[in-house]
Amino acid sequence: MEIDRTQCPDYFLDYILYITVTKSLSSRTVQEYYLDIRMFLKYLRMMQDPNYQNTDDLQQIPIRDIPISMLENVKLQDLYNFLYYVTEERENHDRARGRKVSALRSFFGYLCNHQNIIAHDPTERLELPSPKKALPRYLTLEESQHLLQSIDTAYPERDYCILTIFLNCGIRLSELVGLNVSDINWKEAKMRVLGKGSKERMVYLNDACMDALDTYFKVRDLPPESQEKAVFLSKRHKRISKRRVQQIVENALFQADLDGRGYSTHKLRHTAATLMYQYGNVDALTLKEILGHSSTSTTEIYTHLSNQILKHATESSPLAHFEKKKNTVSSLDGQQDDDASSSDKSDNS
Numbered sequence: 030m031e032i033d034r035t036q037c038p039d040y041f042l043d044y045i046l047y048i049t050v051t052k053s054l055s056s057r058t059v060q061e062y063y064l065d066i067r068m069f070l071k072y073l074r075m076m077q078d079p080n081y082q083n084t085d086d087l088q089q090i091p092i093r094d095i096p097i098s099m100l101e102n103v104k105l106q107d108l109y110n111f112l113y114y115v116t117e118e119r120e121n122h123d124r125a126r127g128r129k130v131s132a133l134r135s136f137f138g139y140l141c142n143h144q145n146i147i148a149h150d151p152t153e154r155l156e157l158p159s160p161k162k163a164l165p166r167y168l169t170l171e172e173s174q175h176l177l178q179s180i181d182t183a184y185p186e187r188d189y190c191i192l193t194i195f196l197n198c199g200i201r202l203s204e205l206v207g208l209n210v211s212d213i214n215w216k217e218a219k220m221r222v223l224g225k226g227s228k229e230r231m232v233y234l235n236d237a238c239m240d241a242l243d244t245y246f247k248v249r250d251l252p253p254e255s256q257e258k259a260v261f262l263s264k265r266h267k268r269i270s271k272r273r274v275q276q277i278v279e280n281a282l283f284q285a286d287l288d289g290r291g292y293s294t295h296k297l298r299h300t301a302a303t304l305m306y307q308y309g310n311v312d313a314l315t316l317k318e319i320l321g322h323s324s325t326s327t328t329e330i331y332t333h334l335s336n337q338i339l340k341h342a343t344e345s346s347p348l349a350h351f352e353k354k355k356n357t358v359s360s361l362d363g364q365q366d367d368d369a370s371s372s373d374k375s376d377n378s
Contacts, residue, residue: 032063036093040146041066044139053227055203065132070095072111073103100140103151108133130157166291167300168196170308179285184264186248188277190241191261195278195294198232199301199320201225202294206271208260213242224321232319 034042045063048054054062071087074095081090115121115129134152141150168176173196182188194205204222212221219233234242251257251266259268275294282288302320305311317325 036091038093038095040097040140044136047139047143048135055225061128062132062135065129066136067092069111069133072114073099073107097146101147105151105154108151108155127157130155166296167303168287168292170304172287173300173304176281176285176287180281181284182280186245187261188281190245191274191277192281193237193241195297196301197235197238199298200232201298202271202274205261206269206274209258210260211258213260222321228321230318230321
C-alpha cells in the first residue's frame with residue numbers, strides 16, 4: 030500500500046518526508062507509521078467532529094483538512110482512549126499498540142520540538158504497553174543438522190548456502206537478500222551486512238559458510254552482459270526476492286518433516302542466536318553485535334535456557350541421587366518411649 034499524498038494534510042506529509050530522509054527509517058517502518066498516524070487522525074476527527082461522530086467506518090473519514098488546532102488540543106487521555114479503541118475494535122495486541130505509541134511519540138515530537146507548530150507534546154507521559162515476553166521459537170541442533178542434510182532442490186548449492194548462512198550467522202531476511210558480491214571479503218572470511226536503519230556491520234563467516242559460498246559461486250552462472258551485483262540470484266539471474274527465499278525455507282522444512290511447527294526464515298535467525306548462546310558460550314553483548322541489535326534488551330530474549338539445559342542443571346545437584354534411609358526403630362527411640370511412659374505414670378500418682 031502506497032502513501033496517498035492527496036489525502037494527507039501538509040504537516041503530515043512533511044513529517045513522512047522527515048522520517049524518510051533524516052531518520053533513515055526503513056520503508057516498511059515509514060509505511061507502518063503512516064498507517065498508524067492516519068488511523069489516529071481519523072479516530073480524532075470521529076471523536077471531536079460532530080459531522081463524523083456517528084460514522085462506524087474510519088476509512089470513510091477524511092483527514093486532508095484536519096486543522097493543526099485539533100492536534101494542539103490533544104490530551105494524554107485522548108491518546109489512551111485511542112489505544113483502548115484499537116485494542117477493543119481493531120484487536121491490536123501489545124506489539125501493534127507499542128508501535129502506535131512509538132509512531133505517535135515520533136509524530137508529536139516532530140510537530141512540537143522540530144517544527145514548533147504545537148505548543149506542547151501530549152506524548153511526553155505516554156507509556157508503552159508492557160509486552161508479554163515469549164521465548165523465541167527455534168530449531169534444536171539436531172533439527173538444524175537434519176534440515177541442512179535434507180535439501181533436495183533444483184538449485185541445491187544456492188539453497189544450501191542460504192540455509193547455512195541463516196543458521197550460522199543469524200542475519201535477517203532483508204540482509205541476506207541485499208547481499209552483494211562486493212560485500213564478501215574472501216580473504217578475511219567476513220561479509221558486510223546492511224541492517225535496520227541502514228546500519229552496516231561486519232559478520233564473520235565460519236568454515237561451513239565459506240565452504241557453502243565457495244561451492245555456490247562455482248555454479249553461480251551469469252550471462253556475460255549481466256551487471257547483477259547480488260550474491261543470491263533467481264533462475265532469471267536477478268537478485269532473489271524475499272518471497273522466493275521464504276519459499277526455499279518453507280520447502281526445505283517440508284522436506285525435513287519440520288513444517289507445520291511455526292518455523293520461518295526469522296525462526297532460523299532465532300535458531301542461530303540460540304545455538305551460539307547454548308553451545309558457543311557467547312555472551313549477550315557479543316550476541317548483540319552479531320545480530321545487529323541496537324540494545325541488549327532485545328538480545329536477552331535469545332539467552333533463554335532450553336529444557337535440556339534446565340534438566341541437566343537439576344541433575345547436577347549434589348543431592349540429585351540422595352536416598353532417604355528406611356525408617357528403623359532404634360534402641361534410643363525405645364528408651365525415649367519408656368521414659369515418656371514413666372513420666373506419665375508419675376504424673377498420675
